[in-house]
Each structure stands twice: as structure tokens, then as C-alpha cells.
Amino acid sequence: MLAQPAQLPRHLVESAILNALAEDLGQAGDLTSQAVLSPDAWAVASLSAREVGIIAGLDLVAAAFRLVGDGVSFEPQITDGHRVEAGGVVALVSGPARLVMSAERVALNFVNHLSGIATLTRRYADEVAGTHAKICDTRKTTPGLRAFEKYAVRCGGGANHRFALNDAILIKDNHIAVAGSVTAAYKAAEAFAGHLVSIEIEVQTLAELEEALAAGARIVLLDNMDNDLLRQAVAINAGRAKLEASGGVQLDRVRSIAETGVDFISTSQITMGSKPLDLGLDVTIGGVE
């Protein structure tokens, strides 16, 4: 379903997990495990789904069990971007019980959050299946987790909008107001941008769209337009620019937007409106003193 599976850079994964372990273990570590579990106790666990969904973030789970200490094995049974059924086993874990218990919450907090995003993205993507439109995300992401959340969007079959303020230009109404016109803003952006920096311009009206196209725009964001306007925009555009619909996108309306013929539909819902997918760790501890 993925063109090619994407990959999270390893250093991002490791630093995120080290920070999260520090957050959850503090200066004294898992007091309960130290109090109740012998250092020799052994845990065998399965990470399983309590509900159907799309998995994202197994590299983070692996890193949590690898970095918490020595001796925990982790065997994924599925790869990111694939569907798990309710009751399905996502991964097997075994190792010293204290370590398994210490990393459990960190692992789950990541994978449940990211799989929730992947799952909701897939629902949006499924809604528009068969149309020309792709679902994409926004910069409305959780601070510190953008790389992971955008990766989860890809796992769910969505596409990524720009990652940050520095990797593409997006001219909004404020910028246009300052520049004086759509044309002036677009020309200023062209003059500034390197040749690999994409420029997108947001328009509020069909007149602005026409001005943007005349100025040479190749990517246009149609801001908060209803479906009628979107259809007219598509007609005016006549294939010249890529068109992105944005604003007020909800799951029950997204197909009708897609059917207007736009190329992209962006929504913060897939990152900000998702619920964690309910995955849990079923643990059996033995070999105790």
C-alpha cells in the first residue's frame, strides 16, 4: 500500500526514546519493579491490539526495549503501515522482567499515539480512494513529535505537507496583505527561493486563484472554500497548478471534497484529532526467586 516503506532516521528514534525513558524513570527508576521483582525474574510478553487499526512506530518500541538495558529481545510480527485486527499480535518481547516493565509505558505511549494517527489517516485515505486526491497533514503537530507524527501519516497512506518553515514557502493571507497583492507576494517568493524550494500560495477567492496562476504559481492552497467553489477552481486551473483544499475538512465531507477534483486535501484532524490505538502489553512473569 506504501509506494516504498518510509524509514525513520535512527538518531531521531534513539534520542526520542532516551528522553522518554528519562521522563518516566527519573533518578530512581521503576520503584515498583525494584521492590517486587527479583533481578532474575523473566518476562514474556506480547504486544497485541485490542482493536483494529494501522500500526506505526515499531522502531520506537524496539528502541525502548533495546535502550532500557541489556537483554530484552524484540520480534515484530508485522511492519509499520500494515493493518492489525483486534486481538492480533504486533510483536513479541522477552527479557528481564524489571526491564520489560520499565520500558512498557514508554513503548505504548509512542506506538498507541502513532498508530492512532496512522489509523485515522487510513480512514481518510480510504474515503477518497478512487479519486485523484491525496490526504495530507499540516504543521499542527505535537511539539517534539513532528517527525514521528508525519511518519505515521505516511504509514496511514497519507502524504506529508511541508515539515517546517524552512523546507517550503507557503504564502498566506497576511503575507499577501503585506506584499500588496498575490502577484507581488509570489514574485517576492520566487526571487528569494532556491530552485529546490517549492512555493505554495493560499488564495481565498477565485479571482486570487486566477492572479496566482497568472503569476506562475504551481501549487495553490484553496482556503476554506465550499465544494462549489472548489469545483470552479478546478475548472479555472485546468491542470496548470496542483490544487490543495484546506479548512473545515471532516471525515464525512472529505469524499465530496475529493470529488471536486482537487489534488490534495490537507487537514490537521489526522494528527490532532486522532485517538490512541488501543495496543497493550500482555505480560507473564516467571523464573522468580
Next chain:
Amino acid sequence: MLAQPAQLPRHLVESAILNALAEDLGQAGDLTSQAVLSPDAWAVASLSAREVGIIAGLDLVAAAFRLVGDGVSFEPQITDGHRVEAGGVVALVSGPARLVMSAERVALNFVNHLSGIATLTRRYADEVAGTHAKICDTRKTTPGLRAFEKYAVRCGGGANHRFALNDAILIKDNHIAVAGSVTAAYKAAEAFAGHLVSIEIEVQTLAELEEALAAGARIVLLDNMDNDLLRQAVAINAGRAKLEASGGVQLDRVRSIAETGVDFISTSQITMGSKPLDLGLDVTIGGVE
């Protein structure tokens, strides 16, 4: 409504904002602002609410505008933990337009997320108003943001469960299974814990509750019990331990749980099930070349 307003440690705020600015500005900064806005352009902005809610995270907003560069002023019009109406102005911002625009998304991503948690927590807290029960959170939080999300819970009138594995003992079913009995697990915890470390023990049945109380437990988590069982637990307890109900808590059931007489109701819903509060920055840019 707050006993005393809580406070976020400054170093946490600053390091979170520096990380988030790095995430959003990358190596080249806000390309669009550099392309379209003169360095002399000046922005006047108001942070305002598009819907009613409880505000949390203004220190983070202040830090975003302070750390993005020199010369941005930030004047809060309200303090964390208070209610804002739809259309209400939360803060005023003014400064060099490039800087205001560069920090906007970082500021909003924090304050909208945290105010969403505070707002939902307040709804839960309002539901149980007049009963003995307090709403509290769990360790199901967004990795890297736990301090802030738990702060938002306090802003919303909730209480905090333990922050991490190292600041209290919570004995769960797995631990009890390993230890052999509720009593054995509790005694092991008592033997290990320092005198300022609280010990909570999770029980699945009334029999386990009685055993825990007999072992000296002062805080007991009643796991996934229905309201009838909770009422019986309250009766058995007879004020000896603090009782926490957990599992399957939803907004429409929470009052009935509270009315069983438990002391605390913990739920991951308030942190994991909230939606961002819709706050936006209304910007006017002038003074341009």
C-alpha cells in the same frame, strides 16, 4: 478554583520551546517571512479563543515569543486555569513581523494542546462537583510533554497521579502474581520504599481489597469495577484507605462513579482523549517598506 496556582519550572519551559523552535525553523528559518516580509515590518497580534475553554500554557507562549529573537512583547490578558469565552482575547503580542510569524505555530501548538486538556479536565471536574471525588490523570501522556500535560490537568481542576515510575509505587496484577499474594507484594513494597514514597495497590476484587486493607494499604486502586462493586468497596473500606476508581471512565459515567463514594477517579481520557482548544493568532502587519 485552584488551591494555589501551580507553576512550571522555567528550565522545562525554555528547553521545550527551544526544541520546538528548532523543529519548526530548521536550518534556514521561516523562508516565507524572509521572502515576503521586510526585516522592518511590524506585527500586532492578539491570541484569541475561537471557542470557550480553560487556558493552560501561557508561559510556553511567552517563551516562544521571547526566545525566537529580540524585541517581541507579550502581554497575557488572563492567567492559566481560567476560562476564556469564544472570542475572548488571551494575550497581546507585538514585535518584528518576521519573529512573530516564526513563533506563531510553536506557540499555538503548545497552548492549544494544553488548553484542550485543561478544558476537558474541567468538564470532568464539573461533572463530579459536589461529590467527594477528584479527577486525576495517568502516565498515559505524550512522550516528552508529561510535565506540561500534568500541569494542564491541574489548570483544569484535576489532580495528578504519580508523574513517573520513580515517585511512587503502584503494585499491579502482574506484580501481585509474581509476589504470590496481595499481602506479599505489599510487604515487599513497604520494605523497599523510603518513608516519603507512597504505595498504591491495585485490586481486582473485593477479596483483594480486604487483603490489601489488612496488609495496611492506605491507597487502593479499584480496577475496572462497576458502580455496584465500587459502592461495596467504599463500604468495606470504611474510610481506612483512599480509594481510586480506574478503568472505563467516560464523561457520561463519571458522576455515577463519583457518587459511589470513591476518593479519586483516574482516567487517561483527559490527556489522551482531548482535542486542541481552538485558539488563533490574529495578526496585522504594517510598517513595511
Next chain:
Amino acid sequence: MLAQPAQLPRHLVESAILNALAEDLGQAGDLTSQAVLSPDAWAVASLSAREVGIIAGLDLVAAAFRLVGDGVSFEPQITDGHRVEAGGVVALVSGPARLVMSAERVALNFVNHLSGIATLTRRYADEVAGTHAKICDTRKTTPGLRAFEKYAVRCGGGANHRFALNDAILIKDNHIAVAGSVTAAYKAAEAFAGHLVSIEIEVQTLAELEEALAAGARIVLLDNMDNDLLRQAVAINAGRAKLEASGGVQLDRVRSIAETGVDFISTSQITMGSKPLDLGLDVTIGGVE
């Protein structure tokens, strides 16, 4: 002797060692070893005790030899919390001589310091053996090393007081003065604290003790009381709260304090007044060009 052996979180150990190696190796590394030792030189070494004591910190020693470079083996002959006699071998080390020499001082600076704390703590603990009292530490620790020093206290048979300002409430005279009374301060703390946050209150007099107990205090610090007063405090308390004696605790007085019947005796002596235990690395280098 330990209820259960405690464990240092791995990420704390690794980051402390990386910092310490950076401190001692700087930008050019161990110049002497590079000048005099061939890269092929091989070292065989034993970490041995020049005096009797209790060992703490072997995970840090292991990490120093693991993180300084590839190829050094480390085999502990004893585990933390156990006694070593003068002349006893604590661990065996072998590897490339340059690496062994480069990590030696970092390893020793940690293990000698922490074993010194464990050893002194054990002397205090032995003094009060047979009484009800436990020895515990304070927040008077070396900046940056608190987690390790408190771990060493546990290795020595002591208990930990709170780790930091954020994991328990300790109401002192200043707070009481501001609040207006013992009762007011205690009630403010109760209203603020989450249900897993312990509250301790410091009292200067028996009258304050009675007020604290009446207010519901479960943990009371008896500040700088002589043994007579402590005995009276124990009598007044009649088992209601845990009592902690603090102030002016010295090794030659600690048993008499314990015999007053208090539950805890806290002292900064065990962390701030210890001397490093004299462990050294006996190295033989061979296999040189």
C-alpha cells in the same frame, strides 16, 4: 541485606560516564598513553580494595570501560551493596592498554566516592541495628550526582528521603510562618497535593507536634530535638505518624537517638561527610611492541 537490590537506570549511568570521560579526556585524549603506549599494548588489571568497605557503583565502572572504546572486558567479582575486605578484588578488567588507562580515573572517581557513601551509611545502619529506626539521607548531595549518591545510600543499607522538591512535600518552619500555623500549612499542602504525594511536616516543639498530629499529619520531622524531647515526641505520637529525627546527627550519638523510638533518622553526614573508599586499579601492561 538489601530487601531487593536496587538498580540504576541505564540512561543515567551512560550519560554520567560520557560526561565524565569528556571531562577527563578533553579534545586530545590521554596524551601520556598515546605517547608511551603502543596501540597494541594490552592491559590486565584488577580493581581492588585497599581498605574494608561496602561497594557501590559497579555499573558506572562497567560503563566507563565499555564507553571509552571497543574491546575492554569487565568482570565484577562482587555486587553492589556487599562488603569487600582490604585487599579484596572487586572486578577484573582487561583490554587495550590505552583504553584501560584512559578510563581508570573516571571509574575510580565514581566508585570510590559512592563506595565511601555506602560504607559510611552502613556504619550508621549498623549502629542502629536492632532498633526500629532507619537511617536516611537528605537533599544535601553533590550537584549532578544525587541519583548515584542516593543509590549508594541504599547500597549501604540506608533509606532515601525525597529525591527532589517535586516528589514529596516537606513543610518547614518558613512555610509554617507564612501559612500562619502548623494546621494552616498542613491543610494547604493537603489541598494541593495529589494523592500519591506524601506530606511531611517539620516541627520544632512538642506543641507543634500535637498540632500536626491533630491536623492529620502522617509523617513528622522532629527538628533538632534532644533525646529527651524525642522520647516525649514518641510517646505523644503513640504510633499515629512516622517520626523522623533530624539535625545534629553524628555517628556516636545515632544509636541513642534510635533508642528513643523514632522511625527515621536523617542526616547529611552520610552523603556530605563521607570519605572516598580507597579502591585502586592494579595494572599490568604487556604485549607491547
Next chain:
Amino acid sequence: MLAQPAQLPRHLVESAILNALAEDLGQAGDLTSQAVLSPDAWAVASLSAREVGIIAGLDLVAAAFRLVGDGVSFEPQITDGHRVEAGGVVALVSGPARLVMSAERVALNFVNHLSGIATLTRRYADEVAGTHAKICDTRKTTPGLRAFEKYAVRCGGGANHRFALNDAILIKDNHIAVAGSVTAAYKAAEAFAGHLVSIEIEVQTLAELEEALAAGARIVLLDNMDNDLLRQAVAINAGRAKLEASGGVQLDRVRSIAETGVDFISTSQITMGSKPLDLGLDVTIGGVE
């Protein structure tokens, strides 16, 4: 008393304080202050000495009160390296009570530790006053605090030995054994070292001393020699090299060592054997609600 007052690099001070505040405030900050003190409460405090000593570390104290939050003023009444009498006021502090209380322990843990080192160093320095010898430190320092402890040694009138393995060469018995002879080791070091890298060589016997001098050594460490041997070494040296006595140095023996005519006496006692100087913060809190 100081040739010129030394200075701690600002970035070291700030990063050490930020780490220490993080260690003591954790994710929730000072719970007690938040519970009991109004955000408007104001504290006036004096940092005063409970015993006579030499002060070191006031830049760290200043940074603790500056970095904990906005609005705390700090006015030193003395500068590092100077003597304070029992009861003397070292600095005045005033500001929001929550902030003053939150930074208190961090500030004291640094300044008491460092002033303890400065005070003990001064005692050693006073012992050898009038002789040719200078007291100096070693690399036996607390991990993470070496820069500060060596600074405290300078404040106490001591001199610094090398800071780390990378800023000077110190050839020890192991290196000599590997090289085959004192001469071979010294020549290897000379061949390797840059022209600003000092080379010191440790000798166990007078014969080794003579060999080292013949090889051109300009700095020689006389390891664990008694005073008779030291006197002979001084005579043999006849001013050619700087001589450092090391090993078994104690306060009651140090003058007799100095009177042998050596140039330097190095001892880990001044860093590892000191006790914290007893400085405390006398706080008055007012202006409360």
C-alpha cells in the same frame, strides 16, 4: 591574596546550574512552595556563614537565583577567595518567595561544597606559608565538578595540577615499565608532545630521579617518599627541575614536607577530604495574601 582573581567561564556556570535545577525541581517543581506560598509572597534572605571559612562559588549562587526564574536580586557582600567569619553575611537575596525557596538548595549545595574545598586548601596553604612550596590538587575530583573544584582550590590559595589527561603528560610507573626505562619513557613523551605540553615524570627512587634529570626532565613527581628522601632529592636536583611531592600528604605533615625544599605538594585531600562549609540561607517571607 590571589595573584589575580581567577574566573569561571560563564557557560560552565550556567550549564551546571541548569542541570542542578533540573535535578532538584524535576517535572513538577517545588511542590511545597506551590502548596503553601502565594505567587505574590516575597522573600528577603541573607546567605550567611555558620562558621569561619573561605568563600568559593558565588557565581554559581548568582546563577541559581538568576536562572530559576525572573525577579530575584542577588548582591554578593564578599568575593570568592576571601574569608568570612562565623555569622558573616556572604550575600543578600530577595525576590518572589517561591523562586528563592526553589533555588536555595541548589545554591547551597554548590557554595558549601566549594567553600569547603577553598577553606581546607587555605589551611594547607597557611601551613606551608613562608616556605617555597605550593599546595596543588590532583585529578581525584567529583565527576562533573572538576572545573569548579579546581577553581575552589585556586580560591583557597592552592595551585592546579593538570586538569585532565589531555593538557599535560604525566608519566607514571606503569608507563615507565612499558617503555623499559625512565629515559625511554621520557624520550617517547618528548617526541610526541607539542611544544606547549608540559611533561612530568613520576619517580620512585633517587636513582630514577637522576635518570629523569639526565633525560632532561623539568618537572618530576617524587612518589611517596619520606622527608629524608625528599631532602636528598632536592639536593640531587640542585634546582634543575621543579619537584613535586605526592602521596600520603596530611595536614599535620605538610609543613615538614614543604621544609624539605620541594616546589609543589599535591594532595587529593583538599578536594576529596574536605567537608562542606556551613553556609545557610536565612529567609524571611512576607507580603503574602
Next chain:
Amino acid sequence: MLAQPAQLPRHLVESAILNALAEDLGQAGDLTSQAVLSPDAWAVASLSAREVGIIAGLDLVAAAFRLVGDGVSFEPQITDGHRVEAGGVVALVSGPARLVMSAERVALNFVNHLSGIATLTRRYADEVAGTHAKICDTRKTTPGLRAFEKYAVRCGGGANHRFALNDAILIKDNHIAVAGSVTAAYKAAEAFAGHLVSIEIEVQTLAELEEALAAGARIVLLDNMDNDLLRQAVAINAGRAKLEASGGVQLDRVRSIAETGVDFISTSQITMGSKPLDLGLDVTIGGVE
């Protein structure tokens, strides 16, 4: 000369300067200044050019003098991207002499390096003046300094190629070989990329160029073609894609390349082949004891 002056994100500037100060000051700071200069000594200095060039990096110079300690003033006399003549004053600095001397080398190492890049870029840019071509950089930059070096390129009138592997796709010969054909590689990239990710494809021959254009390529890198081939490529392209010439670009050949009609000429020479611009700090120290 700049369309709009670009700006370095503040957090990048501050962290780079803090790292560089740590590198140059180490644990003991500037020993020479501490030895010879009184803490009261005052320095007045001017940063001036010993040769003509284009300035880049004044924000870094400002940060070096701001972060080294309190009390140094910095007044730039020119802004980045502008030309300074030999002997011209770039900035005025005054403050405590120890601090000025401590930050001098860090400040110069940055500004001289970056101004060298800006100056050489300007020479390339001047060579192609009047043609259609823009000079741009590559990813051959100094590790850790890419953001600053690419900023210096902009200051010199150059444009930036992609910053990193994550902000644009550049399909090279290896990728084409693996994909099987130019077309297959381009289609794979289109399928994977988000709509704001630019795709450039490198071609070795005119046949590959035609295939790339047929596949829809909008940005094509002409690898190591001589001017004749470049001219033919421009003719074949007929304005469809942006064309970038790369490989073997030297200052004395760049104009002839530009005159072939390509849109961009990329070269690592401007970042890797520049020499530091010779700026120095002329310091007068007075006010000494």
C-alpha cells in the same frame, strides 16, 4: 543586492556560539587574561577588514560577545551581505578586557570563515552577472556549519541548493541504475514525494535529458557536461525544466557556462574552496589597576 536580507534562526546562532566558547575556553577559561589582565581592565576594540570582501556572520560575532559574559557592547557598522573595503571597520566592541579577549578567537573564526565564503560567492556571482544563471551551493559543507555556510552563500548573492537529504529529492546515477531507467526513477520519486517536495534528476547525456523531460521533470541536473553539450541541453529543454549545470565549475570557466543558458550553476568551490576573509580585532586595553 539581496532580494530581502535573510536571517539566521537565533537558537542556531546561540547554540553554535556556546559550543565554540566551550571548545576554546575549556574548564579553566582564558588563562592568559586571568594571569595578566585585572578584572577591571577595559577593552575598546574595532573589528576591521585587512582586505576587501563581503561580510557574513555578524550575528555570530554579536552572540560571542554577548554570551561570553555580561557587559560587552557590540555595535555593527555594516550588515551582512555588504562589502567592506580593506581597512574598513565592521563593528565596534567594548567591555571588560578579559571577556573581549576570551571571545575574540571564536568570533573571528566564524566571521572570517563565513565572510570568505560570501566573498568568493560574490566573485562567482559577479562573473555571471547579466546572464540568466544563478550560482548555487551543494551539500559539500563543513559538518556542523551547514546552516551558516549556506547563509553565507546567500549573503554573497548565491542561491541555496537543498539543505539536506530530507528537503528535496535529487535522483543520481546510482538511483537511476537501480530503478532501471530515468523514467522509472522519476516516477518512483513522484509517487513517494509530498506535493511540496521538489524533485531534481541528474542526467549524464542528452538522451537522458530527453527522457527526463518526457517523464515530466521540472528540474534537471546536467552532470559534468562541457559547454557544447550544455548549449544543446538548453536547446532541447526549450524552457520546460530548470536546468542546473554541475561538475568541474571553476571561477575562470563559470561565465562561459552561464552563457550556455542554464538556469543554475552549482559548485562546492564556494563553500569548500574559499579562504577566510582577513578580519581582525584591533584592541586597546586600559583602565587597569
Next chain:
Amino acid sequence: MLAQPAQLPRHLVESAILNALAEDLGQAGDLTSQAVLSPDAWAVASLSAREVGIIAGLDLVAAAFRLVGDGVSFEPQITDGHRVEAGGVVALVSGPARLVMSAERVALNFVNHLSGIATLTRRYADEVAGTHAKICDTRKTTPGLRAFEKYAVRCGGGANHRFALNDAILIKDNHIAVAGSVTAAYKAAEAFAGHLVSIEIEVQTLAELEEALAAGARIVLLDNMDNDLLRQAVAINAGRAKLEASGGVQLDRVRSIAETGVDFISTSQITMGSKPLDLGLDVTIGGVE
């Protein structure tokens, strides 16, 4: 050719590589490889020289391929400090193609830069072969890379001047002016410095040289003197101090300087004036789907 091969501390290597990978991979990693290369594609590559030179930095190359992810093997065919001919193979690399491609630029940017420094240093060193003089570097290095660049100088047969302001004293004209005389400045430095801190003093004239020698200077920098003056300085010195010539050193003049009899010739040319050595990675990718 190296007295003993030097070694880079491992923690420096790893943190530099992690930073560089973060710089080049950003939040989304290598988009091109993800788009075009299957996760199963396998790369076999050789790092080879396109020109003759001296290699430096292979530990960094190894770390780049080790830290980018699991499964890449790296086999050096040569060690740092040795000469490679044009076409010579420096190392073999094989592993998952995505990982090899992702780390390529980071690896090359380091090794090419450092080998360029080593190669140029060797040219200077070869020029002075047979004389008494050694070539050494300065503090004019790239911010953040000083440890590596000074290591490359050693690989090229040069010696290192001081690494930073904290590891030796270098009294310059400004310091002398403030102190009042060469003698006063030197005496101040002697009084301040620890016994392992070397003191070098810069002189402009032969009169200053004589004053410095009279004051006891053992290392003297002869600033910007022509060869006649240098010869006279050598004669005056008569072997008392080490003499360093500095200023205006170029490759075509360096031998004549060396023949004046000075001990050291320092120049920023070897670090700031080098060009990257042209090493490239020849990659073959196979095993694709």
C-alpha cells in the same frame, strides 16, 4: 612516520557524527533513497582517492556508517596518517543501500576535509625535513572541529600548538602593553600558572626577546620576523628557550624559515588554507526487488 599513532576520543567521534547525521537527515531522512531504493537493496562500495594524499579521519567514517543504522560493515584498508595514491582504495563498505547512501555525504565531508589538512601539513613537514624545525598549527580552526583538525595536523606529521585558551598561556602584545613590560607580563603569568601550564611569550623585537629570556622565558614566539631577524634571534637565544616563528608563513618560504634554526613554525595555513582531499565513494547497488 608518526612517533606513535594518536587517537581520537571515542565520545568526540560519536557526538560529532550524530550531529552531522542530524544535520543531513533532518526529520524525514534521505527522501531519495526512500523513494527509489527498496529496503532490501544492498550496496557495495569502496572509498577511494581521486588524488594522492594523506588520510585522516577514518574513525569518523566508520562511525558514520555504524551510527546511521544497523548492518553496514566498514573495513579500512589503510590507517590514518598514511599516504594513499590516486586511485587507491581507502576502505570498503557494504550494507543496506539506503543506509550507505544516507551516510555517504557525512562521511565524505569529514574525511575529505581532514585528509586535506593532513595532506597540506605533510607538504609543509616535507619542506622542512632535515631541519630542526617542526610545523605546528594555531587556534584558527573551524568552530566545532578543532579536535579533529588538530588530529589531522598530527596525522600529517605536524605538531599541535595549544588546543584552547585554557591549556597554556600565550602572552601577546596586548597583554604586554597592559602589564607594562615583557618582564612584568611574564612574572604575572608565572605567578598565576600551575606548574604544568606552559607559558609562551610573543616578542616583536630582539630587545623584547632578550628581556623575555632574562625573565626566564622558555618558549618564545617570534612574531612576523624576517629570516635575518629570526637568525639573530636564534643566535641570541643560544639554546635557552624554544623559539617559534609565526606570521606570514607560506609553503614556498617555510624551508628558509626552518633553516634559520627556529624550533617551531606555526601557521594557520595548514588548517585554514587547505582544500578537501578528493575522496569519493564508488557504489554499486544490487539485490533490489
